[in-house]
Amino acid sequence: MICAQQPRTRLVHLPTPLEAAPRLSDALGVDLWIKREDLAGLCVGGNKSRLLEFVLGSLRTTGVDTLIAHAARQSNKLRDIAAAAARCGMQAVLLIPADDEADHEAPQGNRLLFDILGADVRVVPAGLDHGAVLALQEDVRAELAARGRRPAILDRALDYGVDATIAYVDAAEELVGQFAALGGAPHSVFIAVGAGMTVAGLALGLKHLGAPTQVVGVCVAGTAADLDATIRHHAARAAERLGIATQLEAGDVVLVDDYAATGYGVLTPALTAVIHRFAREHGVVLDPVYNAKVALALTERAAVGQVPAGAKVVMFNTGGTPAIYQYAAGLAGTLE
Template sequence: MLGVDLLIKREDLAGLCVGGNKARLLEFALGSLRAKGVDTLIAHAAAQSNKLRDIAAAAARFGMRAVLLIPASRGATETLPPQGNRLLFDILGADVRLVAPNFDAASIMISQEEVRDEMAREGRRPAILDRRLEYGADATIAYVDAAEELLGQLAASGKKPHSLFIAAGAGMTAAGLALGLKHLRSPMRVMAVSTSGRARDLAPDIEQHAARAAERLGLTTRLSSGDFTLIDEYAASGYGVLTPALADAMRLFARAHGMVIDPVYNAKVACALVDKVADGRILRGATVVYVNTGGGPAIYDYSDALSADPVDVGVNNDVAALPSRRNT
């Protein structure tokens, strides 16, 4: 299909609820919080984020309460039958609260702290899961661990990839993988496809996430902007905006591989892969890893855009799947 030897790391099959990279990001964070007696998880993110869905699922799995703060959007959306993650939040029993849209970082933290204080007054032991707090380092560490796992899988397969493509929102997943690969002296380059932010803004965040994780792990390895590539040309449409090109990329992967990718994150990675091969920056025949970070439930919120204008996917190529450890 793409003219490359494509290896897909299936984080969408991580095993918690309907999968996604946040299941792995939560692994060490949740272990630490449970050891401290935390019984309530508080987080803010977009309604269709993997983060909120997997927090709701983890809370249900371990008998905790999840309070999810979601920006209100699209007018009266909340009065419609729930779709995608909103339906799953209801099924999982999460406490969902709408907050004002377009909050800045300080306002988001204030809203989370207000809920934390409310839960504490009720006698609960709450914790905020925010990348600027301890959660950010724990989450990044999980993908340092994933880098070692991935290299083991590649060694067993005999494959030597040229590069690794992954979506980058907050940047913790990309930071952990880039740090882990550099520490383990892998030549594979992380190609992080921004979902909404500019490269000049996201790069320092990735470096900071990696530095905090390295410090926690006692590593001397540090990331600089030269250790990974940020691709931000697909972020211009905005977070969660499905363009015709993104919809075509989703159909392409679905009809060539039987794999449904989400419209918010992975569709942009798919577009980047197609374009980089087409313009010669990824050579035809090269071995490339694509990390599918999940998010499939979001497609049901985009039914109108995805139900028309099919594309010709051409001839399928051989694709190997690298399972998530969480699915083994």
């Protein structure tokens, strides 16, 4: 196994289910399978649950007792960090951007879960660039260390980014094994792209294993040009840690940024329609921020023949269901 020598803390139920979707397959004209990372089992599941096994595996060998992270107010990453910290007897310190309106409302979705999970939630200035975020996290780390804690910062620029990428090298090996048991390999895999570690690990793992599978990354923000370099950087760092020669090259991940232009987390009529479709034809609820965009890209590419008819296709459902409740007005208002 590629990642067998990496330290790991067991947090989730693996392998996550690989689920056939016959009604959607008939409608789309492809053989669709859904990789249910949302059923990983830590809190409400998702791709961050899997990667935290490797992140905490590394950190627990150093005696860390406090996890510091910054992300959006409805961040799946922050929710799972809080859950993993609770599971392992650690403290989570979560830094979220200020929002004048939301700061005076009862918390919902993941923001509510931060509190339920016992995290120390701190509201910080909005609109900070990544350098400022790193500096802010370092200030918090120094404060906590001065009080006798042993804190670590979980940020993509640090070891967290390497561990997160490695987790999806492991997921690639898991997926190849699941399809081997079924007697084949998928033509393509569709997955959301945010910071880029998940897709980097998945593509690196599939390439290293020689899988004949195209990786299609659906960008939720940013441009394909910028993200391609970022993804290859994450993959190179992971390959170095793993001691493998495989490297991602430009074009190894087909990046689709058509759906990023509408804005991060913006609910559109097309996203609403695809959320309803997947719910009513497979009983799976997709979040509007990540997975609905993946489903929409898959649906539209299949409709115009960019996915061959009858091809085996995997859609990774990377979780994020708590975010759905933030969109109640938009989603409920269109129900038939």
